[in-house]
Amino acid sequence: MTNKFKKNCVPNSEGFFGNYGGKFLPPQLEKPFAEIIEAYNKIQDDASFISELRSIRKHFQGRPTPVFHAKTLSDNNGGAQIYLKREDLNHTGAHKINHCMGEGLLAKYMGKKKLIAETGAGQHGVALATAAAYFGLECEIHMGDVDIVKQAPNVSRMQLLGAKVVPVSFGLKTLKEAVDSAFMAYLEDYENSIYCIGSVVGPHPFPLMVRDFQKVVGIEAREQFFEMTGNLPDVVTACVGGGSNAIGLFSAFLNDPCEIIGVEPLGTGTKIGEHAATMTYGTEGIIHGFKCYLLQDEAGEPAPVYSCASGLDYPGVGPEHCYLKDTGRVEYTTCLDSECRDAFFKLSRQEGIIPAIESAHALAFALKKAKEMDTGSILVNLSGRGDKDLDYVIENWGTGD
Numbered sequence: 001m002t003n004k005f006k007k008n009c010v011p012n013s014e015g016f017f018g019n020y021g022g023k024f025l026p027p028q029l030e031k032p033f034a035e036i037i038e039a040y041n042k043i044q045d046d047a048s049f050i051s052e053l054r055s056i057r058k059h060f061q062g063r064p065t066p067v068f069h070a071k072t073l074s075d076n077n078g079g080a081q082i083y084l085k086r087e088d089l090n091h092t093g094a095h096k097i098n099h100c101m102g103e104g105l106l107a108k109y110m111g112k113k114k115l116i117a118e119t120g121a122g123q124h125g126v127a128l129a130t131a132a133a134y135f136g137l138e139c140e141i142h143m144g145d146v147d148i149v150k151q152a153p154n155v156s157r158m159q160l161l162g163a164k165v166v167p168v169s170f171g172l173k174t175l176k177e178a179v180d181s182a183f184m185a186y187l188e189d190y191e192n193s194i195y196c197i198g199s200v201v202g203p204h205p206f207p208l209m210v211r212d213f214q215k216v217v218g219i220e221a222r223e224q225f226f227e228m229t230g231n232l233p234d235v236v237t238a239c240v241g242g243g244s245n246a247i248g249l250f251s252a253f254l255n256d257p258c259e260i261i262g263v264e265p266l267g268t269g270t271k272i273g274e275h276a277a278t279m280t281y282g283t284e285g286i287i288h289g290f291k292c293y294l295l296q297d298e299a300g301e302p303a304p305v306y307s308c309a310s311g312l313d314y315p316g317v318g319p320e321h322c323y324l325k326d327t328g329r330v331e332y333t334t335c336l337d338s339e340c341r342d343a344f345f346k347l348s349r350q351e352g353i354i355p356a357i358e359s360a361h362a363l364a365f366a367l368k369k370a371k372e373m374d375t376g377s378i379l380v381n382l383s384g385r386g387d388k389d390l391d392y393v394i395e396n397w398g399t400g401d
């Protein structure tokens with residue numbers, strides 16, 4: 001957590017990564033967001049904040065998470081060797097806890113009493129409810145009625161952790177309305193509360209702040225990989241929903257001679273409504289207070305999206321990824337549901353690791369890429385574990401026999 005808006009650093013002081021990002025807010029939210037920016041600038045260099053966050057990562061989350069050489073999988077696949085950054089071994093089972101603990105600690109430093117957020121599939125809600133319980137803060141999670149029914153186990157988890165789940169019953173009753181509802185609640189109570197975004201998206205400073213909290217993934221992985229192999233990986237890859245696990249890993253390798261690839265979900269095909277491959281099929285637009293590549297209809301409204309991985313089906317994407325695509329430093333590719341399914345079963349059967357369906361997208365790309373390489377290495381961010389996906393998998397894919 002260094003470099004406060006240094007020269008040549010993105011974002012600039014207005015939160016722009018090239019053309020993307022920024023802060024497009026209703027006037028009433030200007031003041032609360034200015035307060036968050038100011039607080040974040042302060043804690044970035046604050047020794048006691050940094051040391052408390054380090055201690056939490058080590059003793060509560062279980063960091064550092066290991067890098068694992070998936071040797072059997074690599075040997076069976078032929079070609080390059082595949083390594084996994086095991087973010088699935090974090091407390092609560094995914095990388096989201098990295099930024100949720102940071103956001104919770106920021107709330108504590110700001111003297112806030114309540115964390116407010118929306119959740120779609122419930123993963124961000126559970127991670128944030130965990131942070132709230134840890135810090136002794138209230139927690140209010142807004143969730144569409146449709147998602148509440150679909151994601152019942154996560155609703156129970158949030159409630160067990162002491163969070164209040166607020167049902168949202170207007171519009172399509174899913175993520176977009178949940179965001180609107182959470183924003184409204186924040187507006188009414190910003191003196192006491194802070195809004196906590198679940199990825200490197202939303203108005204400035206969230207794409208910057210969430211990235212900084214996720215950087216630990218890349219810093220650890222680069223050092224661990226080098227210690228294991230004496231080299232840097234030839235290819236670094238991660239799945240991209242909003243883009244937080246990917247930017248966390250990528251950030252450490254941007255100045256290295258590594259190929260860096262983000263993998264987006266192609267769902268069942270290339271038509272609107274069949275996928276959520278924002279980088280490949282999106283055009284510049286504004287969603288949830290920031291500018292990015294966006295899957296949109298002719299009126300500029302976010303288009304319907306689909307993926308078997310509920311954590312990846314977002315029509316926008318983090319502004320830094322848009323910038324990295326335009327500069328050519330990072331390439332973005334896609335993965336079908338069916339390819340994800342194969343990778344999911346291969347890792348489960350050949351290594352004894354059940355991955356999150358989101359993470360299996362990155363793994364599917366790695367398997368394809370490894371085959372094209374005779375030698376060399378690929379580092380994959382295994383962003384989460386698949387326990388949350390078991391019902392979906394058994395119902396839709398069976399046990400893989």
Ligand SMILES: *Cc1c(COP(=O)(O)O)cnc(C)c1O
Nearest residue numbers: 199241242243244245311358384
């Ligand atoms: C939420 C989630 C993602 C997608 O979010 P990003 O911000 O793109 O990282 C990926 N993997 C897992 C396991 C998740 O829970």
